[in-house]
Amino acid sequence: MAYYTKLGLLPQKRHVQFRRPDGVLYSEELFGTEGFTGPTSTMYHIHPPTQVAGWKHLYTTKQEYLEQNVMRMRHVMTGGQKSPPKGDAVTGRVVLFGNSDCEMAVCNPAEQMQYHFKNAQGDECIFIHFGTGVCHTMMGTLKFGPKDYIIIPKGVIYKLTWDKRDASKLGANEPGIENTPFGRFLLIETANGSHIGPPRRYVAKETSQFLEHAPYCERDLRLPETPLTFDEKGDFPVRIKARDMVHEYIYHYHPLDVVGWDGCYYPYIFNIDDFSPITGKLHMPPPIHQTFEAHNFVICSFCPRMLDYHPQSIKVPYNHSNLDSDEVLYYVEGNFGSRKGIEVGSLTAHPQGIPHGPHPGTVEASLTATHTAELAVMCDTFRPLFPTKAAIDLDDSKYPASWQGEHFPGLASGKVHLNGATVPAASAAAFPKEVHPVNIIKADINSTVIPAPGINGSGEANSATNGSAKPGTSTANVWAP
Numbered sequence: 001m002a003y004y005t006k007l008g009l010l011p012q013k014r015h016v017q018f019r020r021p022d023g024v025l026y027s028e029e030l031f032g033t034e035g036f037t038g039p040t041s042t043m044y045h046i047h048p049p050t051q052v053a054g055w056k057h058l059y060t061t062k063q064e065y066l067e068q069n070v071m072r073m074r075h076v077m078t079g080g081q082k083s084p085p086k087g088d089a090v091t092g093r094v095v096l097f098g099n100s101d102c103e104m105a106v107c108n109p110a111e112q113m114q115y116h117f118k119n120a121q122g123d124e125c126i127f128i129h130f131g132t133g134v135c136h137t138m139m140g141t142l143k144f145g146p147k148d149y150i151i152i153p154k155g156v157i158y159k160l161t162w163d164k165r166d167a168s169k170l171g172a173n174e175p176g177i178e179n180t181p182f183g184r185f186l187l188i189e190t191a192n193g194s195h196i197g198p199p200r201r202y203v204a205k206e207t208s209q210f211l212e213h214a215p216y217c218e219r220d221l222r223l224p225e226t227p228l229t230f231d232e233k234g235d236f237p238v239r240i241k242a243r244d245m246v247h248e249y250i251y252h253y254h255p256l257d258v259v260g261w262d263g264c265y266y267p268y269i270f271n272i273d274d275f276s277p278i279t280g281k282l283h284m285p286p287p288i289h290q291t292f293e294a295h296n297f298v299i300c301s302f303c304p305r306m307l308d309y310h311p312q313s314i315k316v317p318y319n320h321s322n323l324d325s326d327e328v329l330y331y332v333e334g335n336f337g338s339r340k341g342i343e344v345g346s347l348t349a350h351p352q353g354i355p356h357g358p359h360p361g362t363v364e365a366s367l368t369a370t371h372t373a374e375l376a377v378m379c380d381t382f383r384p385l386f387p388t389k390a391a392i393d394l395d396d397s398k399y400p401a402s403w404q405g406e407h408f409p410g411l412a413s414g415k416v417h418l419n420g421a422t423v424p425a426a427s428a429a430a431f432p433k434e435v436h437p438v439n440i441i442k443a444d445i446n447s448t449v450i451p452a453p454g455i456n457g458s459g460e461a462n463s464a465t466n467g468s469a470k471p472g473t474s475t476a477n478v479w480a481p
């Protein structure tokens with residue numbers, strides 16, 4: 001994060017004597033990025049943070065990517081029984097896609113973390129899908145719940161502790177406790193050492209303040225709170241990820257021993273329900289969903305929203321080639337009926353190189369919709385993504401062929417759907433050129449209501465083009481781009 005905040009006890013100035021109640025100096029630590037020219041924070045420890053006792057190598061986190069010479073759409077299903085509980089909130093992470101810039105994993109932990117963890121290799125964006133708990137960090141405590149993005153910058157020591165799930169309080173679409181004892185999350189992690197933050201275009205260059213056109217702002221962020229300081233002695237393991245390995249270091253005091261800190265580098269939470277979607281008269285491009293960015297990838301939130309309100313608008317995304325990105329979508333909740341076979345916990349991966357767009361039959365079916373209730377998280381990477389064996393094991397091999405159906409079924413049946421009405425294909429073919437979309441757009445720009453000929457070419461204005469269409473509240477299964 002780029003704006004200043006503070007928590008706990010601080011001396012009046014940096015780098016001056018600041019003493020514990022017993023007269024011993026607190027240990028100041030500057031926690032800095034980009035050679036101390038980027039965001040930094042300054043912490044005051046009860047014990048010197050350098051005082052580690054012993055270390056050992058535990059395991060490698062190096063991923064093996066498969067099918068690097070295969071370019072195709074992918075659908076990986078991780079919901080329900082497909083991802084059984086495993087490990088804890090760190091060892092249970094199952095990486096599905098990645099490259100040299102980021103890794104994407106899902107996690108359904110079977111047990112609580114019995115140690116603290118530091119990712120010294122990259123920033124983490126943990127999207128909590130199900131479950132609640134607390135994330136104790138060296139910079140304070142973050143209570144988390146469903147649909148929270150927890151942003152944990154590189155180097156921050158933390159421990160996720162889940163609440164027990166209560167079978168009597170589970171929602172209709174929540175996984176059962178028998179296969180999800182604590183919760184589930186999606187993890188997007190930087191592999192190139194870059195930092196995850198809000199899109200730069202939403203933040204003032206001089207003050208780092210969120211600008212007025214941003215879909216969220218400072219008030220939507222939840223920053224670390226107390227309890228902050230744990231003054232305990234003993235043997236505390238801290239597992240540190242770096243160099244694609246995890247080592248265990250031992251501290252003889254609690255690693256969360258900071259009494260105060262200030263600066264612009266700290267963990268925080270943003271809940272996806274606090275994202276205010278930017279909507280438009282005509283279809284808005286994917287960047288309006290952007291929530292975070294790092295070097296060579298972005299994270300977007302596709303939230304329930306009003307759909308495009310031009311009377312002739314097409315509500316589902318146009319076919320598109322995102323020539324510089326691979327796109328991965330994680331489906332959180334809503335009805336994904338327009339995407340065949342998609343379910344909660346699905347991930348789809350659409351590689352650069354081939355266009356993608358609406359599934360067969362979804363364009364006409366969406367024309368009268370006014371809202372979408374789908375919720376999804378997208379990660380676009382600017383370099384090709386590769387699957388792991390875990391992704392291939394969960395692969396829906398039929399997905400790439402799911403666009404092969406008839407996109408406009410009326411053509412086969414001799415009928416087509418136009419402006420909310422089904423008409424014989426022959427009539428549609430005779431649709432007068434005066435209502436070519438270009439003419440409609442021109443008329444709209446000039447604020448002129450044109451008496452567009454009706455769908456039967458009789459010269460009667462139809463409801464969609466004269467603006468008299470009844471306001472509806474129907475929802476569309478509009479999938480995110």
Ligand SMILES: [Fe+2]
Nearest residue numbers: 320322327481
């Ligand atoms: Fe797309």
